[in-house]
Amino acid sequence: MSQRPALGPGAEFDAIRSMVARLGVSATGIGDDAAVITVPRGERIVASVDSHVDGIHFRRAWLTPREIGRRATVAALSDLAAMAALPLGVLTALEVPNEWQDDMTEIAAGIGDAVDESGTRVVGGNTGRGPVLAINTCVIGHAFTPLYRSGVRSGDVVYVTGRLGGPQDAVREWLRGREASPLSRDRFVRPRARVHEARWLAAAGASAAIDLSDGLVADLQHLAVASGIRLRVDLERIPCIDGVSSREAVASGEEYELIVTSSRPFDIETFRDRFGVELTAIGHASSGDADVELLDRGERVAPPPGHDHFSS
Amino acid sequence: MSQRPALGPGAEFDAIRSMVARLGVSATGIGDDAAVITVPRGERIVASVDSHVDGIHFRRAWLTPREIGRRATVAALSDLAAMAALPLGVLTALEVPNEWQDDMTEIAAGIGDAVDESGTRVVGGNTGRGPVLAINTCVIGHAFTPLYRSGVRSGDVVYVTGRLGGPQDAVREWLRGREASPLSRDRFVRPRARVHEARWLAAAGASAAIDLSDGLVADLQHLAVASGIRLRVDLERIPCIDGVSSREAVASGEEYELIVTSSRPFDIETFRDRFGVELTAIGHASSGDADVELLDRGERVAPPPGHDHFSS
Numbered sequence: 366m367s368q369r370p371a372l373g374p375g376a377e378f379d380a381i382r383s384m385v386a387r388l389g390v391s392a393t394g395i396g397d398d399a400a401v402i403t404v405p406r407g408e409r410i411v412a413s414v415d416s417h418v419d420g421i422h423f424r425r426a427w428l429t430p431r432e433i434g435r436r437a438t439v440a441a442l443s444d445l446a447a448m449a450a451l452p453l454g455v456l457t458a459l460e461v462p463n464e465w466q467d468d469m470t471e472i473a474a475g476i477g478d479a480v481d482e483s484g485t486r487v488v489g490g491n492t493g494r495g496p497v498l499a500i501n502t503c504v505i506g507h508a509f510t511p512l513y514r515s516g517v518r519s520g521d522v523v524y525v526t527g528r529l530g531g532p533q534d535a536v537r538e539w540l541r542g543r544e545a546s547p548l549s550r551d552r553f554v555r556p557r558a559r560v561h562e563a564r565w566l567a568a569a570g571a572s573a574a575i576d577l578s579d580g581l582v583a584d585l586q587h588l589a590v591a592s593g594i595r596l597r598v599d600l601e602r603i604p605c606i607d608g609v610s611s612r613e614a615v616a617s618g619e620e621y622e623l624i625v626t627s628s629r630p631f632d633i634e635t636f637r638d639r640f641g642v643e644l645t646a647i648g649h650a651s652s653g654d655a656d657v658e659l660l661d662r663g664e665r666v667a668p669p670p671g672h673d674h675f676s677s
Numbered sequence: 678m679s680q681r682p683a684l685g686p687g688a689e690f691d692a693i694r695s696m697v698a699r700l701g702v703s704a705t706g707i708g709d710d711a712a713v714i715t716v717p718r719g720e721r722i723v724a725s726v727d728s729h730v731d732g733i734h735f736r737r738a739w740l741t742p743r744e745i746g747r748r749a750t751v752a753a754l755s756d757l758a759a760m761a762a763l764p765l766g767v768l769t770a771l772e773v774p775n776e777w778q779d780d781m782t783e784i785a786a787g788i789g790d791a792v793d794e795s796g797t798r799v800v801g802g803n804t805g806r807g808p809v810l811a812i813n814t815c816v817i818g819h820a821f822t823p824l825y826r827s828g829v830r831s832g833d834v835v836y837v838t839g840r841l842g843g844p845q846d847a848v849r850e851w852l853r854g855r856e857a858s859p860l861s862r863d864r865f866v867r868p869r870a871r872v873h874e875a876r877w878l879a880a881a882g883a884s885a886a887i888d889l890s891d892g893l894v895a896d897l898q899h900l901a902v903a904s905g906i907r908l909r910v911d912l913e914r915i916p917c918i919d920g921v922s923s924r925e926a927v928a929s930g931e932e933y934e935l936i937v938t939s940s941r942p943f944d945i946e947t948f949r950d951r952f953g954v955e956l957t958a959i960g961h962a963s964s965g966d967a968d969v970e971l972l973d974r975g976e977r978v979a980p981p982p983g984h985d986h987f988s989s
Contacts, residue, residue, distance in 0.1 A: 397827075503815030
């Protein structure tokens with residue numbers, strides 16, 4: 366990290382210095398104004414930026430500092446997965462209030478966990494003071510042929526990775542002052558960026574993809590609009606985690622699973638064996654106005670309200 | 678911008694939607710999970726991330742929303758200039774409190790001003806709620822041979838662009854409840870990212886560079902440490918803006934001017950004619966412990982305290 370003395374010299378920032386030291390194992394080329402990354406010849410750069418803010422995307426009581434660092438970084442890496450890009454590097458800009466100083470080493474460890482899992486490195490960053498903890502992550506990847514939201518064609522089958530509903534279920538329980546189930550907690554606290562899965566799916570002929578951050582119906586809507594196509598999804602085929610109904614699951618956001626479409630069926634068994642994750646056909650695309658139809662045993666039903674962090 | 682429905686539908690976010698619309702003129706490839714950027718063959722990617730937070734890097738009373746957007750983006754682009762990289766694209770993640778909703782169009786206009794000036798585009802971004810306004814900017818550029826902080830060699834001359842002291846002078850006046858001079862205000866409110874100047878200097882043989890964000894002495898210290906060399910600077914040669922002493926000027930941060938070193942003298946007149954900006958030789962590098970010596974008419978003097986935003 367090009368750690369800015371904006372933090373000033375002195376003992377109060379030793380925690381951040383130790384964080385930078387901790388990130389060293391997962392960091393390369395730190396210490397200049399910007400990171401320098403070599404791009405494989407002929408590949409294109411894929412880049413995204415994402416913010417994770419205390420009180421908006423998480424609450425301190427719900428996660429350890431290490432989990433907070435990991436989750437913020439996974440959320441950003443998930444945008445690369447959605448494009449079937451391989452990460453080249455991560456840059457993290459931290460806004461750090463005084464009361465979080467002592468946690469920065471653990472937050473850095475969590476950032477390190479996430480980049481290690483996705484086979485990448487922290488290549489740059491910035492630390493400064495802020496009124497609330499914010500972890501702003503820029504991810505840079507490369508892809509020969511990125512997957513776009515606009516690639517869905519009539520007749521494509523719609524797939525989703527994993528089982529849905531955990532994050533929303535955990536947040537709902539916490540907001541009611543209850544314990545979340547271990548399964549739901551794990552899905553909120555330890556999402557995975559489906560980077561390797563996305564490359565496999567792209568190679569297997571995927572036509573379009575999006576990562577599941579706003580809720581299944583909301584993200585399907587993005588796909589439908591970008592592709593100018595109608596998407597029809599069967600509620601009873603939605604893979605839900607235990608204790609969550611399919612209507613709840615389709616509204617759950619920040620899943621960081623992938624929605625992928627393809628004109629050819631994927632080999633679901635091979636996918637599951639390789640990644641330990643389910644891949645489920647949940648619907649299909651047909652010509653018509655850009656829209657999402659949710660079917661409950663063949664009957665069209667209204668979609669549940671979208672995911673809006675903790676506002677509901 | 679891949680505007681996340683994290684903001685939710687409804688009238689309250691129309692301001693952000695209009696902001697995205699406004700950025701359209703300076704934006705390309707918006708609307709997917711990540712931006713796709715083509716890299717010229719053989720060039721390397723240079724990337725940096727920077728945060729601009731209300732109350733830390735600026736105060737609302739001091740700047741218009743448009744100036745806030747522009748300044749945050751210039752600060753990030755300045756990191757590319759420091760590496761002599763040409764911008765390929767900018768990604769902006771905004772944390773927006775309710776009371777700033779109505780200003781987002783103007784903030785976007787300012788972001789547009791900055792990218793236009795540097796000949797680049799907004800290629801992606803994210804908007805979400807936040808407790809205070811934060812503008813997090815990721816800049817991606819390319820360079821065949823980036824300039825590093827570590828390139829200073831014994832005998833190199835140290836140069837600085839522009840005239841220093843304005844930003845600190847303006848902040849000091851504002852903190853005292855006074856008007857800043859037009860010159861000082863302009864230097865705080867309308868810094869320039871020296872992108873084109875940096876490319877010229879690199880082509881003219883610059884050995885190292887850094888952008889001036891922490892104060893001249895603090896940034897020289899970064900150069901000295903990275904290069905393992907002693908830097909000696911003469912106070913009386915520091916180019917100061919009117920009404921600011923050289924001792925004040927060397928502590929002024931967020932100048933976004935460049936410190937550049939070279940073993941060959943630069944053609945200062947050609948530089949000034951071309952860019953309308955001064956280029957001044959202020960000292961030189963010599964072998965010895967990595968350190969910065971500040972000389973006042975040949976006598977070594979203690980450096981003033983470094984820049985730490987508004988804490989002083």
